Amino acid sequence: MNSEDKRLEQDLTGPETDLDQELDVDLMGVDPVYGDQDLEVDELPDHVKVFNRSKFSAQVDLSKFTLASAEDKEQHIQMRPPSTFLKDGMAKFRKNKLAMASAIILIFIIVMIIIAPLLVPYSYSDIVTVNGRRDKTAKNLPPFHYSELEQQAIEEGEKIFPHIFGTDELGRDYFIRVIYGTRVSIVVGSFASLIVLVIGLLYGSISGYFGGKVDLVMMRLVDIIYSLPDLLLVILLSVVLDQVLTKAITGTILKSVGTNMISLFIVFALLYWVSMARLVRGQILSVKQNEYVLAARSMGASSGRIIRKHILPNCMSVIIISTALQVPSAIFTESYLSFLGLGVQAPMPSLGSLANKGREAIQSYPHKLIFPSIMICLIVLSFNLFGDGLRDAFDPKLRK
Amino acid sequence: MWRYIFKRVLLAVVTIFIVIAVTFFLMNAIPGGPFTKEKAPDPRVQAELEERFHLNEPVGKQFLYYLENLSKGDFGISLKSGRDVSTIIKTSFGVSAKIGAFAAITALIIGLILGMVAALNRNRWPDRIIIFFTTFFVSVPSFVLATFMLLVFCLRLQWFPVWSVTNPSYFLPIVSLSLYPMAYITRLTKSSMLDVLGQDYIRTAKAKGVSRVRTIAKHALKNGVLPIVTYFGPMFAGIITGSLVVENVFTIGGLGQEFVTSINNRDYPIIMGITIFLAILLILLTLVSDLLYKVFDPRITFD
Numbered sequence: 001m002n003s004e005d006k007r008l009e010q011d012l013t014g015p016e017t018d019l020d021q022e023l024d025v026d027l028m029g030v031d032p033v034y035g036d037q038d039l040e041v042d043e044l045p046d047h048v049k050v051f052n053r054s055k056f057s058a059q060v061d062l063s064k065f066t067l068a069s070a071e072d073k074e075q076h077i078q079m080r081p082p083s084t085f086l087k088d089g090m091a092k093f094r095k096n097k098l099a100m101a102s103a104i105i106l107i108f109i110i111v112m113i114i115i116a117p118l119l120v121p122y123s124y125s126d127i128v129t130v131n132g133r134r135d136k137t138a139k140n141l142p143p144f145h146y147s148e149l150e151q152q153a154i155e156e157g158e159k160i161f162p163h164i165f166g167t168d169e170l171g172r173d174y175f176i177r178v179i180y181g182t183r184v185s186i187v188v189g190s191f192a193s194l195i196v197l198v199i200g201l202l203y204g205s206i207s208g209y210f211g212g213k214v215d216l217v218m219m220r221l222v223d224i225i226y227s228l229p230d231l232l233l234v235i236l237l238s239v240v241l242d243q244v245l246t247k248a249i250t251g252t253i254l255k256s257v258g259t260n261m262i263s264l265f266i267v268f269a270l271l272y273w274v275s276m277a278r279l280v281r282g283q284i285l286s287v288k289q290n291e292y293v294l295a296a297r298s299m300g301a302s303s304g305r306i307i308r309k310h311i312l313p314n315c316m317s318v319i320i321i322s323t324a325l326q327v328p329s330a331i332f333t334e335s336y337l338s339f340l341g342l343g344v345q346a347p348m349p350s351l352g353s354l355a356n357k358g359r360e361a362i363q364s365y366p367h368k369l370i371f372p373s374i375m376i377c378l379i380v381l382s383f384n385l386f387g388d389g390l391r392d393a394f395d396p397k398l399r400k
Numbered sequence: 401m402w403r404y405i406f407k408r409v410l411l412a413v414v415t416i417f418i419v420i421a422v423t424f425f426l427m428n429a430i431p432g433g434p435f436t437k438e439k440a441p442d443p444r445v446q447a448e449l450e451e452r453f454h455l456n457e458p459v460g461k462q463f464l465y466y467l468e469n470l471s472k473g474d475f476g477i478s479l480k481s482g483r484d485v486s487t488i489i490k491t492s493f494g495v496s497a498k499i500g501a502f503a504a505i506t507a508l509i510i511g512l513i514l515g516m517v518a519a520l521n522r523n524r525w526p527d528r529i530i531i532f533f534t535t536f537f538v539s540v541p542s543f544v545l546a547t548f549m550l551l552v553f554c555l556r557l558q559w560f561p562v563w564s565v566t567n568p569s570y571f572l573p574i575v576s577l578s579l580y581p582m583a584y585i586t587r588l589t590k591s592s593m594l595d596v597l598g599q600d601y602i603r604t605a606k607a608k609g610v611s612r613v614r615t616i617a618k619h620a621l622k623n624g625v626l627p628i629v630t631y632f633g634p635m636f637a638g639i640i641t642g643s644l645v646v647e648n649v650f651t652i653g654g655l656g657q658e659f660v661t662s663i664n665n666r667d668y669p670i671i672m673g674i675t676i677f678l679a680i681l682l683i684l685l686t687l688v689s690d691l692l693y694k695v696f697d698p699r700i701t702f703d
Contacts, residue, residue, distance in 0.1 A: 224415045227686055229637075229678045231644065232659065233422070236671070239663055240429045332541055336645055339543050340660060352541075359547050359649070363555060373544040381539035388535075 085394075089317075092393040099389020102382035109379060113183045121161050122173035124180040125347040130160075134171075140365050141167040165371045169361070178371050181351040184344055185379060188261065188334045192268040193326035199269060200276025201319065205307050207277065208284030219281070222274045230271050234333065237267050238342045260344045264334060272330075279322055283315035290314075317394040325387035328380040335376055351376045405691070412683045419679040420672070424466065427663075427671050428459045434479040434666045453479060466672065475676075476669035478662075485673040488658065493640075493677070496647070496654035499570060500640040503577035507639075508632060511582045512625065515589025519597065519624075520616070531590075534583035546576040546649040562650075573650050577643055581635050585628060593624040626697050633689025637682040 083091075093099055127134050130149040137147040143166045150160050165174035207218040241263030287293070288311065296306050331351075338344060338352025351372045358369030435449050450456045454465050469476060475485035518530040537545075549572050553559045560569045596602065597620055605615045644656030655674060662670035 220411065223411060224418055227412075227415050227679075227683050228419060228422075229675065229682050232675050232678060233426075235660070235663065236423065236426050236675075240426050243431045244429065328539065335541055336543070339541075339645060340648070352543075355544060355547075359543075362547065362551050366551070369547060369551075373548075376544065377536075377540050380541075381536065384535060384539050 089393040093389055096389045096392060098385050099392070102385035102389070105378065105382045106386060109182065109382075110186065113179055113186065116179045117176065120173065120176050120179075122176045124172065124177050124349060127171040128163075128167060128173060136171065139167060139171045140169055140361070140368075142365075143367055147171075166365075166367055168357070168368060174368065174371065177349045177354060178351070178375055181349040181354050181372055182375055182379065184261070184348065184350040185331050185334060185352075185376070188264055188350075189327040189331040189379075189383075191265060192272070192330035192334075193323050195265060195269045196273045196276050196326055196330075197319070197323045199273035201280055201312075203273065204277035204280025205284055205312065208281035209288065209303065209307055209311065211285075215281075222277055225271065225274045226278075228271070231336075233271060234267050234337065235340070235342060237270070238263050238337055241266055242342070260342070264337065264344075268330060268333075272326075272333075276319075276322065276326070280315065280319060283318055284311055287311050287314045321387060321391045321395060324383065324390055328383040328387075331376070331380055331383070351379075408687050408690070412687060415683060416676070416679055420467075420470075420676060421463070423672060423675045424463050425459065427666075427668060428462070430663075430666060434668065470676075475673040478670050479667050480665050485669045488670060489655070489673055489677050492653060492655045492658045495652060496640050496643055496656065499573050499577060499652070499654070500636065500643060502570065502574045503643075504581065504632070504636045504639050506574060507578040507582035507585055507635075508628070510578075511585025512589055512628065514582075515586040516593055516616075516621075516624075518586065518590045519593035522594065527590075530586060534586045537579045537583035538587070540579075541645075542576055542580055543645040543649055545579060546573070546646045549576055550649060568652075573643075573646055573652060576649075577639055577646050581639060584635075585631065588627055588631060589624065592627045593620060596620050596624045599623075626693060629693045629696060630689050633685035633687075633692075634682065637678070637685045640678070640681065 122128060127136075128147070128150075130147075130153050137149055141147060141163055143164060144162050145166065146154065146160065146163070147167075154160055163173050163175065165178055168174050168177060203218065203222075207215045207222075238260070242259050245259040245263055284307075293306060293310055296310055301309075334350065335352030335355070338350045339356045341353075341356070344350045344353065354372035355369055355376070358365070358372060362369050434453075434455075435446050447456070454462050457465075466476075475489075477484055478488060514530050514534070518527040521527045550562075553572060554562050560572055562569075602615060602619055605619050610618075640655065643654060644660065646652075647654040647656045648660075655678070658670065659674045661667075662674065
C-alpha cells in the first residue's frame with residue numbers, strides 16, 4: 001500500500017490516537033472549516049471554544065466521530081489488497097476471456113510444434129514407407145485414410161500411425177509438414193519481431209532522448225525508409241540475398257538455418273524497424289518531460305543510466321504490446337513471400353508455401369489448402385487477440 | 401505552410417533518388433542477366449546485345465546512363481519484348497488502378513460506417529459482431545481469402561466467371577482486396593470515435609440540449625474521421641502495390657504480376673520503371689493525405 005492509500009484510510013476512519021490528544025491545541029482559535037485565513041487571531045473572544053460554536057452548519061462536530069477499531073482497519077485493508085502494476089495487469093488480463101483463450105491456443109501450438117515431431121513417426125521431407133519400402137500409393141490421401149500397402153500391413157496385424165491431415169502429392173505425411181510449417185512461421189515471426197524490437201528500441205531511444213539535431217537527422221532517415229515501397233523492396237531483397245547468401249554460408253552452421261530464413265531476417269532488420277523506432281521515440285519524448293528525469297539529471301546520472309533506469313521502464317508496456325502485435329505481421333509477410341515462391345527453401349515447408357502448393361490442386365484435394373490456411377489464421381488471430389488483451393490490461397493510457 | 405510543403409517535397413525527391421539507387425544496385429546484384437539463358441546463345445549475339453544496352457560496362461556507369469535517360473523522361477524499353485516501359489506500366493497500371501480504386505473506396509465507406517456503428521453501440525451486440533468479423537479479417541491473409549472465394553464462388557457455385565481479359569469480372573478481386581483495409585479502417589474509426597465521444601465538448605453539446613444525431617454529425621464525426629485521412633493515402637498506394645498476391649490468385653495481369661515476372665526475367669528497365677512509378681505514387685499520396693489532414697484539422701500547425 002502506498003502513502004496515498006494510507007492517508008485515505010486515515011481520512012475515513014478519523015485521526016489516530018496520538019494525534020487526537022493534540023487536537024485541542026491544534027484547533028484552538030482556528031476555524032476548522034475555513035482555517036485561520038479569514039479570522040484574525042486577536043479578534044476572537046477568549047471564551048470561544050471550538051466545539052460549542054455553531055456559526056456554520058458545516059462545522060465539524062468531532063464528538064460524532066469514533067476512533068476506528070482494529071477490525072475496521074482490517075476491513076479497509078481487505079477491500080484493497082496491495083497490488084503492483086504487473087499484478088493489476090495480470091488480473092485484468094485473466095478476466096479477458098478471448099485473450100486468455102488465445103494465450104492457451106498459442107501455448108498449445110508451441111507445445112505441439114515442439115513435441116509432435118517426436119511423437120509422429122514421419123519426417124517432413126521423406127516419403128511414407130511401409131516395412132522399409134517406399135509407398136508409392138500413398139499420394140494425396142485424404143485425412144485419416146491409408147494407402148493400399150498400409151491397408152495390407154494393417155491386416156497383417158501391424159500398427160500404422162494415421163495420417164491425421166492425409167498426405168501430399170509426393171506421398172509425404174501432411175500433418176508433420178504442417179507442423180514444420182508452423183514451426184517456421186512462429187520462429188520467423190518471433191525472431192523478426194525481436195530484431196525489430198532491438199533495433200527500434202536502440203534507435204528510437206537515442207533519437208528521442210538526445211533530441212535536437214541528432215533527432216532531426218535520425219528521423220529524416222526513418223521518414224525515408226518509411227516511404228519506401230516496402231513490398232517491392234522485400235521481394236527484390238529476398239531474391240538478391242537468397243542468391244548471394246547461398247554462396248556465402250555454404251559449409252557454416254548457418255547453412256542449416258537456410259538462406260531464405262536468414263534473408264527474411266535481414267529484410268525485417270532493414271525495413272520494418274522504423275515504426276518501432278517512431279513509437280519508442282514518441283514514448284520517450286513524453287516520458288522525458290517528467291520531473292524525476294530532471295531530478296536524476298541534476299544528481300549527475302549519465303544519459304545511459306537515465307535511459308535505462310528511468311525512461312525505458314516507463315514506456316516498456318507500450319513497447320512490449322506492439323512487439324506482440326508485430327509477430328502476426330511478420331508471419332503475414334513470410335507467408336506472402338512463400339506464397340510468391342520466395343520464402344523458405346524446399347523441402348522445408350512453410351505455411352505460405354504449403355498453401356500455395358495446395359492451391360494448385362484446390363478442386364480435387366481441398367484439404368491441402370485448408371489445413372495450412374486454418375493454421376495461419378489461427379496463429380495470427382491468437383497473436384492479435386493476445387496483443388489486444390495485453391494492451392487492454394497494461395497500456396497506461398487505457399487504464400481508468 | 402509553403403515552407404512545410406517545400407521541405408516535404410525536398411524530402412520526397414531525396415527519397416525517390418534513394419529508391420532509384422537502391423533498386424538499381426540491388427537488381428544488378430542478382431546473379432544472372434537478361435540474356436543469360438539455359439541454352440547458351442551465340443556468344444557474339446550476346447556480346448552484341450549487352451553492348452547495345454550498355455550491360456558490359458561497370459554498374460556505376462550504367463547507373464549514370466540510366467539517370468541521364470530518366471532525366472529526359474525515358475524509362476527505356478523492355479529487354480525481353482522490346483516494348484516501351486512507360487506503355488507497359490500504363491496498360492498494367494490501368495487494370496490495377498481500377499480494382500485498387502474500387503477496393504479502396506469500398507473499404508473506406510463500409511469501414512467508416514461499421515466503425516461508427518461499433519463506437520455508438522459500444523459493448524452491445526452490433527459492436528461485438530463487427531469487432532469479431534474485423535478481427536477475423538485482419539487475421540486472414542488475402543491469398544487465403546482470395547483462393548477460397550475463387551473456389552466457392554467461381555468454381556463451386558459458379559456465381560461469377562473466372563477472370564479473363566475478354567470477360568473481366570471485377571467483383572471478387574475487389575472484395576478480397578478491400579476486406580483487410582476495411583477491417584483496419586473499422587477498428588481505427590471505432591477507437592478514434594470513442595476517443596472523441598469522451599471529450600468535454602461532446603458533454604457540453606449534450607448539456608446544451610443538442611440532439612444526439614446533431615451531436616454526432618456536427619461534433620463527433622468531424623473530429624473522429626481525422627485519423628482516417630492520414631491512413632487513406634498510404635493505404636490506397638498499398639492496395640495498388642500489394643494487390644500482387646490477389647492478382648496472382650485471380651490471374652489478372654496487373655502491375656504486381658508484371659513486377660514479379662520482370663524480376664524473374666532480370667528485365668532491368670521494367671523493374672526500375674515499376675519501382676520508381678510506385679514509389680512516386682506512394683510518396684505523393686502520403687504527402688497529399690498529410691496536407692489534407694492539416695487542412696481539415698486547424699489545430700495542427702505546419703512545422
